[in-house]
Amino acid sequence: MSHCAPAEADLSVNDIPRIAVIGQPNTGKSMLYNRITGASAHVGNWPGITVSLANARVKIGGRMTEVVDLPGIYDLEGFSEDETVVSGFLQAYPVDLVIIVVNASQIDRQILMPLQVKLLGLPAVVMLNMADEARRNGITIDPDALSARLGLPVHLISAKYGEGYPDAIASVGKALSDHDGKPAAFADYDTLRATLMTPETLATTIDGAVRYPETPPKTMTQRLDRVLLHPLFGLPLFFAVMLCVFYIVWALGLPSQDAAGWITDWVQAHVLEPVLDLGPAWLKNFVINGIWLGVATVASFIPLIMLFFFLMAAVEDSGYLSRAAYLMDTWMRRVGLDGRSFVMQMMGFGCNVPALMGTRVMRSQPLRLLTMLIIPFSLCSARLAVFVFIIAAVFPPAQGPLVLFSFYVISFVAAFLAAALFSRSKQFKNTEPFVLELPPYRVPTIRQVWLRGYGELRIFLHRATNFIIVGTIAVWFLTNFPTDATGLNTWGGQLGEFLQPVMAPIGINPYLTLALIFGFIAKEVVIGSLSTIYAMSAGLVAHQIGLTVSPVAAYSFCLFCLLYTPCLTTVATVRAESRSTLFMVFSLVVSLVYAWLVAFVFYQGARLLGFS
Incomplete structure (x- = not known):
């Protein structure tokens, strides 16, 4: 098994199925990659941790499969170096499946990526990670309803604790089997660029499938941040x-x-x-x-x-x-x-x-x-x-x-x-503005x-x-x-x-x-x-x-x-x-x-x- 090797090392050969793992920073994407492959890709609880392509070969559904961990990005049409690395990879290397990792507590802000992948014409499975945190935040998710809206398999999981993982990885194996006999796909960026994605489209996709509490519960993160983010004592x-x-x-x-x-x-x-x-x-x-x-x-x-x-x-x-x-x-x-x-x-x-x-x-x-x-x-x-x-x-x-x-x-x-x-x-x-998402304490x-x-x-x-x-x-x-x-x-x-x-x-x-x-x-x-x-x-x-x-x-x-x-x-x-x-x-x-x-x-x- 090859761990954390540069993509250029052997990704040009596609004699076995290839899975690309993508998602926004701080969604637990590399943590899921580690759980799937047993590799030790860099996992950290702040944005931008995955900065190079990591790949490993592992058996999924009884067959050897190559899994590639791509950099965390916010937009498949973005122009940062990491975003161009991902778009360049998906256009240069064919994939048999894309695993899209989404933070289950932030589906409303991250649903864009599954919709973009679908427009790229790539077969995909959506992993709603950190399901345990979503429950603690009072968020209710109907994965079947969301799957019907997206036209993609959707699974609630916790890569950290393994919750929902067996069913999710079985779904990945089934998706690979369903793709047998079909050529690996290249990303169709022309279709993505020609499609206007509006806020209404995003809202319609999750409406009824994801419910947020009217009054979010007070969390440990909020209580700790009062002290640890104090302007004087922080x-x-x-x-x-x-x-x-x-x-x-x-x-x-x-x-x-x-x-x-x-x-x-x-x-x-x-x-x-x-x-x-x-x-x-x-x-x-x-x-x-x-x-x-x-x-x-x-x-x-x-x-x-x-x-x-x-x-x-x-x-x-x-x-x-x-x-x-x-x-x-x-x-x-x-x-x-x-x-x-x-x-x-x-x-x-x-x-x-x-x-x-x-x-x-x-x-x-x-x-x-x-x-x-x-x-x-x-x-x-x-x-x-x-x-x-x-x-x-x-x-x-x-x-x-x-x-x-x-x-x-x-x-x-x-x-x-x-x-x-x-x-x-x-x-x-x-002159670039600084934007940083603060994840919850874990x-x-x-x-x-x-x-x-x-x-x-x-x-x-x-x-x-x-x-x-x-x-x-x-x-x-x-x-x-x-x-x-x-x-x-x-x-x-x-x-x-x-x-x-x-x-x-x-x-x-x-x-x-x-x-x-x-x-x-x-x-x-x-x-x-x-x-x-x-x-x-x-x-x-x-x-x-x-x-x-x-x-x-x-x-x-x-x-x-x-x-x-x-x-x-x-x-x-x-x-x-x-x-x-x-x-x-x-x-x-x-x-x-x-x-x-x-x-x-x-x-x-x-x-x-x-x-x-």
Whole structure:
């Protein structure tokens, strides 16, 4: 089964039935996709989360079927990048069935899409998702009556809890069987564009089939929003929640890191070293110091990273992050951004790449470019591992969570300052209005959090596996040649010394400089390369750094690592999403200069004040 693969990978081959899953943002579309396929597509409780095509192959109705999760859109005739992605897909790739996911609490506002799909001439099944929420809101739905009006099968379901799912998926299987022998269909956009869809048409479709209460019941969401969206206390509460997240990561993540480190040390002492002792000394040195120590150091952070992903998934799926975007919109507008930019920056705390892709929901190109410029300042999971390692090595344990949280706050402040500076340019001037739908608060299920956290962890491990080994091997060569040299006399040491006129003013020594150079490949390499540079296990490296690096220098190192040049994958994504090599180079120069200036001001300022 193929999960979350780019559509271009194999969608041109249609030897098996193909189902396209479409719907507006925040309808639970990707959650339904996960339930159908068992995949781990990104699921979140705020608009714009699905930004690329995910596909998986799974048996439905006894036959192998390809299921494609398309980006969430508001209008099949829209002109945002995501909307053109969907229209382009439906016109370029034939489908045997479309699953239209509609929020059951908002049928009156979302009925347009099923009507549009019907005009496109595509066979379809309508899933009225979040049926449990509709009931709590006093909404009564007659799916049979609605099905008769639409001329399409309609099912009430809850993708979150599985309510109505067996009957709905059986209906999908039947629809595929009924389509046997017929060619897969391309979307007929000419008919859609030639048909005028009036408000009267929409109202007639649901009249009598959907009944709303005269007096909507007061919900938990309304009660919570009185506090969490308070104009004075809302933002402090949000940052207090995030501080709690980092406290949990610190309190539970560090012990788990020690346990993982004990396992990797045991494997080295009882498996690798006895086997490698049978071979030449250079091979043992290469395998242990060139590969294993770097990989083992990163592996020791896997429990901590997983915990961070799970906690962020719970906060995200609860619906709280969209409130944060709403609260931040006023502040973001003062620096030329809006609440969506804040959402994308929050996405960047997992990985910058999907956050950059998420900017496709913005119709304004200046807003997109400005948002893409600041997203790499987000404290991504790879940087999180670096900071935890350095903070634990240098700072007292009681100060750890606060020091870690300070980088979270600084990432926002740095982004706002950069946006305020560059928004003055005409190239980044935004005129697009900000519209964001606030979903109800929801209690995340264990399954949701697991799928989201595991999906993020899988991406992290895939990236780490690809880059860590290459990076640590490169570091090993630089720190072991010439063969008769050691320490700063090696090629790596000489490179670090060569850059000291630039790095010494910000308190970064040659060893840490070399780690930062290889961090350009991927920030995970910074941690792995430290073990290779020092030729020590993670625990011994932490002890050595604690002895040789002052708290001020350590903080300056983390500041530079937070803001300097992003990883290669992020750089490539900036180039692809902006479609401009010039903008990519501009963003690289900005981040590098910005990082140095911030670290310089902090380090020299701290020394002037008498800190060391």
